[in-house]
Amino acid sequence: MGNFSVKPDYRMEDPTTQQTQTKPYYIMKSTLLFSMALLASLSAMGTEKTITSPDGKLVVTVNDNGGTANYRLSYGGKTMLRDSRLGLKTNIGDLTDHLSMTVMGDTLFTNSYTMTRTKVSRVEKQARRVNLVFANDKNLQMEVEFYVSNNDVAYRYTLARPKKGNPKCAVVYGEASSFNLPDQTTTFLSPQIQPMTGWERTKPSYEEVFSSDAPMTQKSQYGVGYTFPCLFRVGTDGWVLVSETGVTGEYVGARLGEYQSGEGYTIAYPQEGEMNGNGTPWAAISLPGHTPWRTITVGQTLAPIAETTIPFDVVEEQYAPSENYRAGRYTWSWLIWQDQSINYEDQVKFIDTAAKLGYEYVLVDDWWDTHIGRDRMEELSRYAQSKGVHLLLWYNSNGFENDAPQGPRNIMHRAINRKKEMAWMKKIGVKGIKVDFFAGDKQQTMQLYEDILSDANDYGLQVIFHGCTLPRGWERMYPNYAGSEGALASENVYFTKEHAQREGYDMTMHPFGRNAVGSFDWGGVIMNRMMSKDNRSRHQRYTSDVFEMATAITNQCSVNCVEVTPNVVDGLPDYVQDYLKAIPTTWDETRYIAGYPTKYVVMARRTDDKWLVGGLNGTRQPMTLTLNLPMLAGKTVKCYIDKKAKKGQLWPDSELRQLKIGKDGKAKVTLQPMGGIVLE
Secondary structure: OOOOOOOOOOOOOOOOOOOOOOOHHHHHHHHHHHHHHHHHHHHHOOOEEEEEEOOOOEEEEEOOOHOOOOOOOEEEEEEEEEEEEOOOEHHHHHHEEOOEEEEEEEEEEEEEEEEOOOOOOEEEEEEEEEEEEEEEEOOOOOEEEEEEEEOOEEEEEEEEEOOOOOOOOOEEEEEEEEEEEOOOOOEEEEOOOOEEEEEHHEEOOOEEEEEOOOOOOOOOOOOOOEEEEEEEOOOOEEEEEEEEEEOOOOOOOOOOOOOOOOOOEEOOOOOOHHHHOOOOOEEEEOOOOOOOOEEEEEEOOOOOHHHHHHHHHOOOOOOOOOOOOOOOOEOOOOOOHHHHOOOOOHHHHHHHHHHHOOOEEEEEEOHHHHHHOHHHHHHHHHHHHHHOOEEEEEEOOOOOOOOOOOOOOOOOOOOOHHHHHHHHHHHHHOEEEEEEOOOOOHHHHHHHHHHHHHHHHHOOOOOEEOOOOOOOOOOHHOOOOEOOOOOOHHHHHHHHHHHHHHHHHOOOOOOOOOHHHHOOOOOOOOOOOOOOOOOOOEEOOOOOHHHHHHHHHOOOOOOOOOOHHHHHHHHOOOOHHHHHHOOOOOEEEEEEEEOOOEEEEEEEEEEEEEEEEEEEEEOOOEEEEEEEOHOOOEEEEEEEOOOOOOOOOOOOEEEEEEEOOOOOOOOEEEEEEOOEEEEE
C-alpha cells in the first residue's frame, strides 16, 4: 500500500450557504478517533508481498506488519512456517523494528548449471527472484532477496553503500531471522556444544547425535542450540529442512538457537569462546555486502529433502579449477589399524590393495611427518604412482585453535608455510589433502577454510575437511573441494561398542540431514567385521556386509573412502570384490525411493545410463518394503541382499541373485535387521 496519511479536518462546508461552520465537539472527537483508528489499522496491515513457486504449491508471504519484517510459508495449502521474523542488528543501525517494505522486483527465470561433485550433474529449474527493501524510521535500508523454486526457499540480506560518504563497512551483530514451525512439529536435530571442550579442547567438532522425532520444547543437550542442517516433521503435513549456504571468508557460519514458544528458532552466530577466544563472533562486511543464504526445503514427502539442490542453486564458482580434478575411491589404514599403521611398510600394503581394486587414491593419515618422514614420503609417492595410485596426505589445521597434538602441525593455518608445503606436494605427485581439527564458525575460521581451498587449487590439490563444520555450497563454489566430515562419522564405530551399535541409526539419518545439503566424507564402506587389525578382537561391527556395500550409494561424496584392509579383501566373496571395484563416485541423477530418518532409507542414483539402488535397514527388526522403481521397470537386475541370519550368527550371509522388477516398476524385498540391499 505504500505510504498513506490522513489529515483530520475539523471544519465542513455548508452547501446551501457556502459558509464555513465549525463541527460540534462530539463530531470533531468522533472524527479524530476514527482517523486515529484508521491510521493504526493501516500501520498494522502494512505492505504484503506473496511469492508463489512456479508450480503454485509453495507460497511465501512477506509483510511489514507492526513495523517488523515477517514471512510465512505454506505448501499444498498446509502451513509449514508460521509468521517468522526477518532483520539484522548492525553497528550502523537496527534493522529489526520500525520497518516499512517496498517491492523492488519480481522475476521468473530458468536456473541452469552443471556440476561434477555432488548428487546431480545438471540442474535446470524455474524459480522466482523477488527483491524487497526494508527501511527503518531513520531511512537505513536493507534488501532481502528471495529465491523460490518448487520445493525450496532461500533468502539473504544485502546492506547497500551510501551514494555519498560513509559508512563503507559494517559489523553485523546478529539476525532476527527465525523459523516458527507449527506446534505439532517434531525434530531431527544435532546439538551444538560449548567451545574448547572435549578431547584436547577440539569441540565443537560437529559430531553430536541427532534427535529422532523429539518435541520442539525439548531443550538441546548442551543448551546452545543446533548445528545445520535441521530437519523437522510437521505432523502429517510434511517435512521442512533448514540450513544455510554461500558462506565464504567474508562472513560467519551460523546455527539455530534454542526453541522459544511462539517465536520458533532464531539464527545464532558463533560462540565467543570458539577458536580459543580469538576473533569476535560477529560478521564484518564491506559495503555493499550481503549475508549467506538461509535455506528452507519443504515437501509432503521426504523426496524434496533428499533430492534438494538448493545449497548450489544460489551460489557461484569463486575461482576456476587449475586442473580437471579426478573423483574416485581411496583406501585408508587409520580407521581400523590406527596410528601404528602410519609407517612405510603398512602404507605400501594399502597402496597395493588400492591398486588391486582399481582405486585412485590412498589416504596417509596423522603423524606421517615423524613416522615416515618427508624423504621416504617422496619415495612412497613414487611407489604409489608406479601402481597407478596417488596419495592424499593428512594435516592438522592448527595453529593456536585447540590442543590436538597430531602432526604435521603449524602449516595449514599460515599462508607462507601452507604454500611452501603445497609446492612440495605438487612436486612429488600428491593429489589431495585432508585437513583436520577445525572448531567453530567464526569469520576467521571460514576465511581459513577458503584460503586453504584457494591455495590448494593453485597447486592442483583436492581438499577434504574433518573435525569441521558443514560445507555450505562449497562443491559449486570451490571446484577442488571434495567433501567434509561435519557429523558423527565412522571413527566412532571403531572407538566404542555403543557407537558401532548405532551405525544403522546414523546412516539412515544422514541422507535426510547432513548428506542432503553437502558431500559427506563418512569415512568408509567398512568391510572389517571386527574393529581390530587382526579382524578377530575388540568389538564387532553390527551391520551386515550388504548394509556396508549399500552405504556407497546412500552416502554421496565424490572422493569416497572404502575401508577395506589388506588382510580382509582376499577373504571377501568374488561378487563383493567385483562390486567394490566398480563403485561409482560421481552421479548424474539422484532419486529418493523410500525411508524414514533414523529407521531406513532407499536411494537410487544414476551414473551415465546405469542406475544403482541402495537400501539400509537401521533397525533390529526385518523390514519388508515394496519399492517403486520406475527407472528399472520390467528389467532383471543384480540383487545383493542378506539372507536371514541363522541362530548364533553375528552377521547374516549375503548372496547375489537376480531380481525381476515388475512392469509397473514395483519390487517387493525384505531387508534384514541392520541389513541392506543393492540393485544394479
